[in-house]
Amino acid sequence: MSRDRGPAPPAGEDRLIAWLRRRLPGGLIGDDAAVLPRQAWAVTTDAQIAGVHLPADLDPAWAARRLLAVNLSDLAAMGAVPAYAFLALAAPADYDHRRFLDALHRAAARHGIELAGGDLARQPHLTAVLTLLGRRSRGGRWLRRGGARPGDGLWLGGTVGEAALGLELLGRGARLAGRTIHLPPGLRLSDRLARAARRAVRRQLAPSPQLALGRWLAGETRRGGAIDLSDGLARDLYRLCRESDAGAVVRSERLPLARDAVELAARLDREPYEMALFGGEDYVLLFSLPADVVPPAAFGCRRIGEIQGGRRVELIEDGARRRLPDRGWDHLDGEQNG
Amino acid sequence: MSRDRGPAPPAGEDRLIAWLRRRLPGGLIGDDAAVLPRQAWAVTTDAQIAGVHLPADLDPAWAARRLLAVNLSDLAAMGAVPAYAFLALAAPADYDHRRFLDALHRAAARHGIELAGGDLARQPHLTAVLTLLGRRSRGGRWLRRGGARPGDGLWLGGTVGEAALGLELLGRGARLAGRTIHLPPGLRLSDRLARAARRAVRRQLAPSPQLALGRWLAGETRRGGAIDLSDGLARDLYRLCRESDAGAVVRSERLPLARDAVELAARLDREPYEMALFGGEDYVLLFSLPADVVPPAAFGCRRIGEIQGGRRVELIEDGARRRLPDRGWDHLDGEQNG
Structure with a gap:
């Protein structure tokens, strides 16, 4: 791998994403969710971090529902029908995982989403990442x-x-x-x-x-x-x-x-x-x-x-x-x- | 939603996952990756956290490659052929995002994986989550x-x-x-x-x-x-x-x-x-x-x-x-x- 890092790194999210897109041939990045070839699935991933997106002491049930909501909003912007969720949850040792997971499961079920996989880890504050897969609505198009x-x-x-x-x-x-x-x-x-x-x-x-x-x-x-x-x-x-x-x-x-x-x-x-x-x-x-x-x-x-x-x-x-x-x-x- | 939280939360990852599985009807949790119905995709998600999985000051390029490797290992355990990656990257403001993304993109490309989406956020240390989608190998089975x-x-x-x-x-x-x-x-x-x-x-x-x-x-x-x-x-x-x-x-x-x-x-x-x-x-x-x-x-x-x-x-x-x-x-x- 080349050690040449070229000019100074871009600052700001949009500039970084633009830089990354120029390097990626497939052109999947740029919408609220990526539509996989053959049009079967829209995939989106979004994080919620305590102290950044969420009050540091927010009730785990509210944190879970907000995590789901911001990801669902990306699927809404694609016109997708949500189907599967994958969770990566990093939280303090004394975090009420069960309250978080219970709320996430219930909220997901209300949208017909199955919680299909995940990863748990310990860190000093909550960082929760959800990946959602959504289907194209029957007879519909993808919004772009x-x-x-x-x-x-x-x-x-x-x-x-x-x-x-x-x-x-x-x-x-x-x-x-x-x-x-x-x-x-x-x-x-x-x-x-x-x-x-x-x-x-x-x-x-x-x-x-x-x-x-x-x-x-x-x-x-x-x-x-x-x-x-x-x-x-x-x-x-x-x-x-x-x-x-x-x-x-x-x-x-x-x-x-x-x-x-x-x-x-x-x-x-x-x-x-x-x-x-x-x-x-x-x-x-x-x-x-x-x-x-x-x-x-x-x-x-x-x-x-x-x-x-x-x-x-x-x-x-x-x-x-x-x-x-x-x-x-x-x-x-x-x-x-x- | 019921406020009854039942008995004390389970401790330990396996017990928490067992508790969650009892609540989930679909039975997708339990393998290294979830196999979506109709058998088209295996999906896995794994985090790498500075100070937990990684030395706090690890070179961003090494962190990116380790993130990919641990996720690829889950797909290897399913016998899946990796196809798409989705990244959620939370890192300090002065993190070398470009070095991380460049290394991730190069390592992914070597495996025929397209980096298809992601989410960027700022937090005091690195938490990187990758979600990988893999296909079933032609004529092969899923390993379970x-x-x-x-x-x-x-x-x-x-x-x-x-x-x-x-x-x-x-x-x-x-x-x-x-x-x-x-x-x-x-x-x-x-x-x-x-x-x-x-x-x-x-x-x-x-x-x-x-x-x-x-x-x-x-x-x-x-x-x-x-x-x-x-x-x-x-x-x-x-x-x-x-x-x-x-x-x-x-x-x-x-x-x-x-x-x-x-x-x-x-x-x-x-x-x-x-x-x-x-x-x-x-x-x-x-x-x-x-x-x-x-x-x-x-x-x-x-x-x-x-x-x-x-x-x-x-x-x-x-x-x-x-x-x-x-x-x-x-x-x-x-x-x-x-």
């Missing part, structure tokens, strides 16, 4: 990041920025006790805003992957790209556009925010549209559809803009059009960057 | 832990105890610098024993999965059980016997030890047969074959005993027959136990 075309409508499957508000609250001391979310002591909120704050923390700790929407897109539409929002609307929109060799325009006033999110953000001295654009972990689908296709109202989707030619990704705000920064959560930097 | 029958010969694919000697040397300060292994300062060995010591460290850091032997067993034999030795001969033999509902007898004098291992172990005040029976991470195959079947000499296999009826696993040593302790490496205890 590269499927967006100029003229498509650009859609969101749900509200954005709420998970980032939840993360902000956890950072200020919000805690889970049993099934109850305790807000940071000292934070005085009206009952209405306290409910919104608890919803935000729950959204952060217990995301809901949009599997039904993914199945509908895969089964009932013929064309369009899709990605799930893990690292923020802006960053993931850039990924969708890069894979589709297209640009996009987002209309700020169309962004769907959670109920009372504007007011709650103001109370936390945060800018709600900043969180909507650059906050991660909302785990809703961002997708494009031909201009004349509209998802069923029951999914609660919102058209937020259009795919356009060229590679520019833009934001229209108060009538002004400007470049949307390619900024968001970077898993290597461990913080928002741009 | 449950395939051993009374009367079968019991075979080892290579020497045992050498990786444990390597671990002992690493614990005493042996270090890798570039491709050179430096033995612990202060340990005085003859040139011959120093070479044996370096081989032992290399065996620990860079195991060689027995893929060719696995392919031969899957393709050229009709019956017999197999497992790869990750947690020690005794512990993994118990697993083989449990899955096969059988017992076994091992003849101590037949155990294949590495060259100069007896002398090297003596210099380290360790008992070589202890290390051969209870030391982990040798990554050779332990398998059974009908009494009249002998593997080709080129594989260097050694017949170490027989499968027998009942569930007793015994050791014959100096003419005396005694129960072999079910002892070895436990990934939850993080140390030898029994």
